Amino acid sequence: MIEKFHDVLKANNLKSTHQRLAILNCIDMHGHIDIDAIYEHIHLNYPSMSKATLYRNINDLVTFHILEEVKLPHQKQQYEIKKVPHIHLLCQECSGVEDIFIETKPLLEAVTLQSGFTISNSFIVMNGTCRVCSHKNFSSIS
């Protein structure tokens, strides 16, 4: 954990500052998180960090494809460490965001076939109820 993102920064010719490492570790720990939550969290251990620094770095890290924005319906956009393409599941009970890695090629091909549109990448969010919350609901009914 100590220097998990040091090399990533260096590889992009970005200086490995405490602030950047704190931001990346925070996002990594939370999985998916919005700017305000990042700020609050970092502020606990690191009260001197400026909000301008946070905004500046988030934007830079997105530009360098180290972070990726996650746009969810009806809420502030979140950020995550960039990983291989995947789908997001947003639970409307617990507000949790899950990653799911699954084959989307058939749908993309069907879209291309029907529309003549050449697809380079896709952003998929599904709204619903996660496994845990489903069980909770079931228990409380029966």
Place this chain on the structure above:
Amino acid sequence: MIEKFHDVLKANNLKSTHQRLAILNCIDMHGHIDIDAIYEHIHLNYPSMSKATLYRNINDLVTFHILEEVKLPHQKQQYEIKKVPHIHLLCQECSGVEDIFIETKPLLEAVTLQSGFTISNSFIVMNGTCRVCSHKNFSSIS
């Protein structure tokens, strides 16, 4: 066109004001459009409309499910008249947004099977090159 949205508003117990009709007609004409573009467009014929009125109404109309927000990667969110579920295709050449109505059930079922997540609705955006822009590019190469 004159009163296309009058009944929709009445059905939701919303007063059918000139401002609301102008907003809805504008969004309807453009298909997908962001707040600033709506404001600029309406301002041409209707210079007295307040921006507060625009924000207020957009939010209300979304609450009543007359409008729907469309979140696109790396740009300001847009709005559209609510219609049946569909997918958005965003052309990175011309920035156009296309609707495509296509079966997504197989993917949703695969996701549910793999994750145990119960899906109520989904938001899908695909990035790429539209048919028109593909042809343009092809012509300029050959």
Place this chain on the structure above:
DNA sequence: GCTTAATAAGATATTAATTATCCTATTTAA
């Protein structure tokens, strides 16, 4: 370990986006 150039942080000002308030105008049903 020093020295230095490049880059980033922090403080702050500025700008932009969004919402709230309050008073007047419009809508709509009676």
Place this chain on the structure above:
DNA sequence: TTAAATAGGATAATTAATATCTTATTAAGC
């Protein structure tokens, strides 16, 4: 036509995001 309910417009207030500028930190070469 009247009156109650609702919405609009002007503006203030709030919140979000960016820009500027000075100081501090990083990282590479000695």
